[in-house]
Amino acid sequence: MAHVPAPRAETAALADSYGRILAEPVVASHDVPPFHRAPYDGFAIRSEDSRGAGEHRRISFRVVGQIGAGQMPARELGEGEAVRIMTGAPLPPNADAVVMLEQAVEDGQGFAIRKPFRAWENVSLRGEDARAGEVLVEQGNLIHPGVVALLATFGYASVRVARKPVVGLMTTGTELLQVHEPLAPGKIRDSNGPMIAAQLARLGNPSRSYGFVRDDLDQAFELVRRALRETDCVITTGGVSVGDYDYLPAIYERLGAKVLFNKVAMRPGSVTTVAVWEGKFLFGLSGNPSACYVGFEIFARPALLRMMGSRKPYLPHTQAVLTEDFTKPNPFTRFVRAVYRHDGSRPTVAPAGFNKSNAVSSIARSNALMVLPGGSRGFRRGAIVDVLLPGTEEGEAEWRIP
DSSP, X not given: OTTOOOOOEEEEEGGGOTTOBBSSOEEOSSOBSSSOBOSSSEEEEOGGGGTTOBTTBXXXXXXXXXXXXXXXXXXXXXXXXXXXXXXXOBOOXXXXXXXXXXXXXXXXXXXXXXXXXXXXXXXXXTTSSBOTTOEEEOTTOBOOHHHHHHHHHTTOSEEEEEOOOOEEEEEEOTTEEOTTSOOOTTOEEOOHHHHHHHHHHHTTOOEEEEEEEOSOHHHHHHHHHHHHHHSSEEEEESOOSSSTTOOHHHHHHHHTOEEEEXXXXXXXXXXXXXXXXXXXEEEEEOSSHHHHHHHIIIIIHHHHHHHTTOSOOBOOEEEEEEOSOBOOOBSSEXXXXXXXXXXXSSOEEEEOSOOSTTOSHHHHHOSEEEEEOOBSSOBOTTOEEEEEOTTOSSOXXXXXXX
């Protein structure tokens, strides 16, 4: 995260702002409400005229007019006078209470009340929601529908947002086929490229596919170098382990890139590699689908969100009760594709089926990552475990693996 470049800003129209990250704070340009207004349909009165009202002493009011939403009062109220007022309409200058319709006993000329009203009872006060000049949403926050409503309220026809980094994608391996190609002996269809593109799309991030990197070092180097010139970040899948055709470490060396780390004590995704070249990230993710998926969520996602200026770049974290044994011990921290449920008194979590690093089905079935610290023992049903939640709109400001 220390190597993330400073975010760059651009202007987005309000209609295109949803899902972007604010590059400026949202500041109230006026009070909300901008005037004292009625929160209900009823009658605006002077509270002093209601003193002494009770079940056995009804006080009557004369209705001298009507104010609809968007209209301005014609005059002040006199003693014992009231105006019929609609929800959202401004109160007359000297009115300070609203009698709701169900609190009034109407007659031909007006209505009566059976209780006194306090000053400002049933009134939405000017500025009670927001004051002019108040910072309502800080820079770096996600623009969700509620923030869109605020922007519209304060006249932001356009807003400064963080520019989205363009990410170049490429997959390595001569064994790979494109999705439309029929299977052939020794071949598999590429699932990592489309999956990473979808994970980026979930962040609202554009991507550019550079296709397959065949098992040729010179061609692979030229493709990676081209992608670095044309994008802000490059993600490769495969080619980072220790086989004869795993060229990415050699490509990083030829580029002169700074390798931040090469291999991680985790399962799946131990062969994840991250490097930086001229301020641009190169994420070398595993060619195994589950390892690739986890590597993106744990490492690429927070870096990309921080590049967009996000204040909450990490996956949302919670805890849940494990509902089935997971007995296999492992010395490394595991990120298990899991099903998280919160439909009872306590949230629960369970593995999402086949969970080897080359699994695809468990990714499709899962909605969470169960985090199991490394050790010599497994985990039993009923244990409280940590859970990360990909796909949630906003994440955490910080999270540490226990």
